[in-house]
Amino acid sequence: MEPLEERETQVAAWLKKIFGDHPIPQYEVNPRTTEILHHLSERNRVRDRDVYLVVEDLKQKASEYESEAKYLQDLLMESVNFSPANLSSTGSRYLNALVDSSVALETKDTSLASFIPAVNDLTSNLFRTKSKSEEIKIELEKLEKNLTATLVLEKCLQEDVKKAELHLSIERAKVDNRRQNMDFLKAKSEEFRFGIKAAEEQLSARGMDASLSHQSLVALSEKLARLKQQTIPLKKKLESYLDLMPNPSLAQVKIEEAKRELDSIEAELTRRVDMMEL
Numbered sequence: 001m002e003p004l005e006e007r008e009t010q011v012a013a014w015l016k017k018i019f020g021d022h023p024i025p026q027y028e029v030n031p032r033t034t035e036i037l038h039h040l041s042e043r044n045r046v047r048d049r050d051v052y053l054v055v056e057d058l059k060q061k062a063s064e065y066e067s068e069a070k071y072l073q074d075l076l077m078e079s080v081n082f083s084p085a086n087l088s089s090t091g092s093r094y095l096n097a098l099v100d101s102s103v104a105l106e107t108k109d110t111s112l113a114s115f116i117p118a119v120n121d122l123t124s125n126l127f128r129t130k131s132k133s134e135e136i137k138i139e140l141e142k143l144e145k146n147l148t149a150t151l152v153l154e155k156c157l158q159e160d161v162k163k164a165e166l167h168l169s170i171e172r173a174k175v176d177n178r179r180q181n182m183d184f185l186k187a188k189s190e191e192f193r194f195g196i197k198a199a200e201e202q203l204s205a206r207g208m209d210a211s212l213s214h215q216s217l218v219a220l221s222e223k224l225a226r227l228k229q230q231t232i233p234l235k236k237k238l239e240s241y242l243d244l245m246p247n248p249s250l251a252q253v254k255i256e257e258a259k260r261e262l263d264s265i266e267a268e269l270t271r272r273v274d275m276m277e278l
Contacts, residue, residue: 004031007038016040064105231265234258 013033015024028034105118237258 004034007034011037011041014044083085143260227265227268234262234265 008029015037027037101115105115105122107114107118
């Protein structure tokens with residue numbers, strides 16, 4: 001394989017040859033574009049060579065036809081003393097048309113036996129060309145439909161990508177906001193914890209009862225919840241005593257005892273609640 005620098009040089013020379021005095025359009029020089037342009041230049045060179053060969057072949061055929069025409073003209077003059085210059089204008093036009101047709105159809109002479117196969121071949125080529133043209137037209141229509149569908153799909157994908165990027169940016173902003181809030185809450189939590197600890201130490205230094213500390217109050221709150229749960233069966237038991245009627249005096253004593261026990265528990269609960277509020 002040729003080095004990349006050599007290919008770039010060949011591409012530059014080919015572009016200069018193609019555009020001549022006109023400026024060469026700007027393009028991005030990279031291995032991919034160099035490879036594409038080098039491939040095009042090679043195909044162009046092969047096509048130019050083929051065209052040159054065809055032109056040379058046509059020139060040779062034209063020279064041969066001219067030589068043959070001169071030979072036939074000389075032969076015609078020698079045999080019947082006839083020259084195309086002796087023809088009328090209409091005859092000259094017909095003769096030129098016959099010669100042009102023979103050249104266009106590439107026949108070996110102007111006889112009817114040469115013209116009929118040439119016309120048939122030309123007609124067959126015309127039908128083949130039309131058929132190929134229809135096939136190419138159908139293929140182009142398919143390609144246009146596929147291209148349209150691809151462009152629509154590309155547009156939809158671009159819209160989806162934009163929506164996804166927007167959603168991602170929003171979610172990223174939310175995550176950053178939550179992270180900031182979490183850091184703020186952590187900092188406040190640490191601040192409150194050190195504040196509570198400092199306040200407890202300060203109150204302890206002033207002789208505050210240890211039972212009023214934060215941990216003690218939390219323990220009392222839990223104990224208060226348990227005591228409230230314990231009063232529920234006592235209240236139910238008291239209600240059952242109120243429904244009994246065998247001995248009024250004994251029942252009254254039990255009721256008074258239960259009331260005093262209940263009042264004592266409620267007083268203790270009230271005192272604990274007041275201490276927690278303080």
